[in-house]
Amino acid sequence: MTQQFEAFYDWSKRELNLQLDGYKQKQLQRRINTVMIKSGAKNLREYAEAIKKNADIKQEFLDYITINVTEFYRNAQIFAEFEQILLEKVAPRYPNLKIWSAACSTGAEAYSVAMVLKKNRLHEQSKIIGTDIDATILRKAKEGVYRDAEIKNVPSADLKKYFTVTNNKYHLNQEIKDLVQFKKHDLILDRYEKGCHAIICRNVTIYFNDEVKNKIYQDISDSLVVGGIFFIGATETIYNPKQYGFQKVGSFIYEKIE
Ligand SMILES: C[S@@+](CC[C@H](N)C(=O)[O-])C[C@H]1O[C@@H](n2cnc3c(N)ncnc32)[C@H](O)[C@@H]1O
Structure with a gap:
């Protein structure tokens, strides 16, 4: 890494309390360069000054390095498999579910879980937590307003039941919004929730180096109860699940076994 990047x-x-050396470097440095040039800064020192002085530049930097793309029921078939394992294996054993959607972006993933629990009448005794490193995106999650692309996998009956459409925007109803608690959490730096029955952490560890990824998998395992499940992204694989006390139970789903 160059001295400029180190500094x-x-x-x-x-x-900013951001641990950037945990991310894959080539990809990250390319993104930082792009957003730095866009701000008008000529080097990283100038860019740091600009971030400090200008709230818009700071926000643009944070948005750019934390890629926020998400949607309801992302990878619908895989999500259906998660739903099935949750309902058939986990819920009968632990009727009061604690489910954590980590790196949840605008909350579509956490709210998808809320709809699943509601449909199966498990919502009243369960708790859903949505976390992300990005405070701005969490404000959006709490608002619960979505674009076409984000709701394309929502079954039409649920769309009618749980959303109100205004100006081509889909506003999630309060009854679903009330089922999720959002809070800020950094997967690299912060302590993890304990006693979870399912953790969904998808499409974020792809940005991290192996050392950070290993630690996150171990922390997630420590957060799960035995019999709890860990749902990863469709482009991710855990090569040595046993190392973290996991066994593979679905295409992208691992059960904590010890
Ligand atoms: C591509 S989105 C994934 C959203 C959702 N999990 C999904 O799969 O649709 C990646 C999210 O990870 C968050 N993120 C990036 N670094 C993080 C970190 N160190 N701790 C927690 N969240 C982080 C970003 O802010 C972003 O919202």
Whole structure:
């Protein structure tokens, strides 16, 4: 890593509490360069100054390095498999479910779980938590307003039941919004929830280096009860699940066994 990037990372850890050296470097540095040039800064020192002084530049930087794409029931077939394992294996054993959608972006994933629990009348005794590193995206999650592309997998009956459409925007109803608690959480730096029955952590570890990824998998395992499940992204694989006390039970689903 160049000295400039090292200094910038030290600065962003100190000032923004962001641990950027845990991310895959080529990809991340390319993104930082792009957004730096867009801001008009000529080098990383100038860029750090600009981030400090200008709230819009700071927000643009945070948005750009944390890629927020998401949708309801992302990879619908795989999500259906998660739903089936949750209902057939986990819920009978643990009727009061605690489910954590980590790196939840705008909350579509956490709200998809809320709809599943509601449909199966498990919502009243269960708890759903949605977390992300990005405070702005969490505000959007709490608002619960979505575009066409984000709701394309929502069954039409649920669309009618749980959303109100205004100006081509889909507003999620309060009864579903009330089922999810959102809070800020950094997967690299913060402590993890304990006693979870399912953790969904998809499409974020792809940005991390192996060391960070290993630690996250171990922390997730420690957060799950035995028999709890871990749902990963469709482009992700855990090569040595046993190392973390997991066994594979679905295409992208692992059960905590010890
Ligand atoms: C591509 S989205 C994934 C959203 C959702 N899980 C899905 O699969 O549709 C990645 C999210 O990870 C969040 N993120 C990035 N680094 C993070 C970190 N260190 N801790 C927690 N969340 C992080 C970003 O803010 C972003 O909202």
